[in-house]
Amino acid sequence: MISVIQRSVRYGCRHFSVSTPRKNPRLIVEETEGVRRITLADPKTRNSLSLEMLEALHSAVVKTDPALRCIVLEAEGKVFSAGHNLKELTQKEGKGHHNRVFDACADLMLGLANLRVPVVAKVDGVATAAGCQLVASCDIVIATHNSSFSTPGGNVGIFCSTPGIPLVRCVPRKVSAHMLLTGLPITADEALRAGLVSKVVTQEELDAETQKVVDAILNKSSPVITLGKRFMYRQMEMSIEEAYREGSCVMVHNINMKDGQEGINSFIQKRKPNWTHEKD
Incomplete structure (x- = not known):
């Protein structure tokens, strides 16, 4: 049985608990005044998207609350997310587990797109492979100049086929082909010009710019x-x-x-x- 961390979340005068697995991923979920902030808090694994992390993220994203107006997705550490945990993709784990990983990933990415409220990614670090896929699946992306984005799966013999799904729908074909076929990273400024990122700011400006976006959403119907x-x-x-x-x-x-x-x-x-x- 997986032990869990229980975090009390305040919304107005209401409280509820959000449980997240402790075994591998650590996910912090806080909600107040219609804004749900989801933080990948597993820097030791470079915020890898293990099966448990994918399932925890999906649960946090799709949790029903009629008062919800916006979701902000961020991460602790220098790496936003390094993508799938390759330790789960060995032959020892078996195809059944591999299928569960990619099914859970697809559920999460589609859940973000189908969500009724906007999802804002707040990125200050490296987003690679499925981590880049996660960024590309968000509606709005605010990134710092320290951020970079790549789909380097081919370097370890695993082409980033599923990360490429939202990527090719965000950026021009020549840019997505360059990223997918070479695995080379692009900077935040290059990502901005390509359309993967909405805005690039300094680290000092990141909180204020993200809040500006959230406030603009909250001010609408x-x-x-x-x-x-x-x-x-x-x-x-x-x-x-x-x-x-x-x-x-x-x-x-x-x-x-x-x-x-x-x-x-x-x-x-x-x-x-x-x-x-x-x-x-």
């Missing part, structure tokens, strides 16, 4: 952001004609939501909107 995020990803797989057809319907629905009309009226009346946060 929750159901409007949910509607927008879902269509934003859905339309990426559509033809431009289909995207415009469905996008027009989404816009009409958005306008006729309570918060859609509140936003329009507040603009006309030159006042701050008073969001209801109601779905319809």
